[in-house]
Amino acid sequence: MIDTLEPRKTAGEATASRAAAVAEGAIRRIVPAERQAFLDHLLRLDPLSRFMRFGGVVSDAALARHASRAVGGDKLLVGYFHDGELRAVAELHPLPKRAGKPVAAEAAFSVERDWQGKGIGSALMRHLVLLAQNRGIEDLEVVFLPNNGRMKSIALRHDADFSLDETEMVGHMRTPRATPFSWIREMISDVSAVFSAAFELQDRLLPRQHRGH
Template identity: 45%
Template sequence: MQEVFIEGGLIRKLWPIEAHAYRDHLLRLDAESRRSRFGGGVSDEMIRSYADASHGPDIVIHGFFVDGILRGAADLRMLGPGHGDEAEAAFSVEKPWQSHGVGSALLERCLLVARNRGVKLLHVNCLSENQRMQQLARKFEAELSFDFGTVVGKMQNPRPTPLSVMQELVTDGHSFAAACFDLQSRLLKPTKPSPAE
């Protein structure tokens, strides 16, 4: 199911062909949002490298789109060997769309995807001054611990069920259809004539 928000926004899975949308979204983050997302100041070049490496079987990104433009994202990464049933999630929402329920919907989607991949423990990390992220984690009953200027939230996830798997499959079908529609809309959008014409 897709949640509809302000200005016709919706949440859906990003597909590999949309890597540029994730990069552009991260580059648009204001300094405070960028610091909150990455735990400190990062350069544009670092963001480009990070976005370029944000695909693969252990990474699932969901996005909040408004008029076909990615304005928020949830980056879910399965943790490597030794952490078989654990994953980490990170969130970013551009300033004008913060405090509208976007983060909650993105986290809910992450929990579903993580559940269906057998993830029992989902980690979210944030800076100690990031009250918004801490409130979001508490809303989903995360156990918070404070450590050297950061806060780590841990959320227990139930085992997958046929219903949870079906819910993700249906959501993915809607996501793919929405991605195709967005692409077609951009391809068919009339181009503005150049001033010389």
């Protein structure tokens, strides 16, 4: 019998494949007008991905409440868009200030099943670190289930320190201080986000067969 399985990719080939997947889409800030797109993304998560993101079983109604609270205010969202559709999101939630403790925020990630394992989560983390850096956030915290290997790998790439809090893993990452260059990077990204969001919102109003033309 002839083995028809494809050969395993080398580390270099896998890295190139992930970079290509990220390059095919666009990563930018999510604006308040895209709240529905964020909810639609959450509703597309398969049961396991939804469980991993929220650490338990979450209803559609709970997702709607989360989407209404997460977009706007002091919370920041960064999304990965492919062909105008939001496929992955990184959320930055500032935590209450505590005397004598570093300024902290919690990061959370959701990636649709078909887009997992392509380096998109890592790319979103880099953008989230930039946003945290420019807001004086010193401690970026990620909370995830112990069996969420992908989330642990992303945090490890950013030199996270881990602890086990009852049934959850908690990773803490130190963010660098803001620099003029980091502010310029965010400013350019924000301008791009506004124009891209306006174009994509307009595009969604068209029938699907006419989108992108």
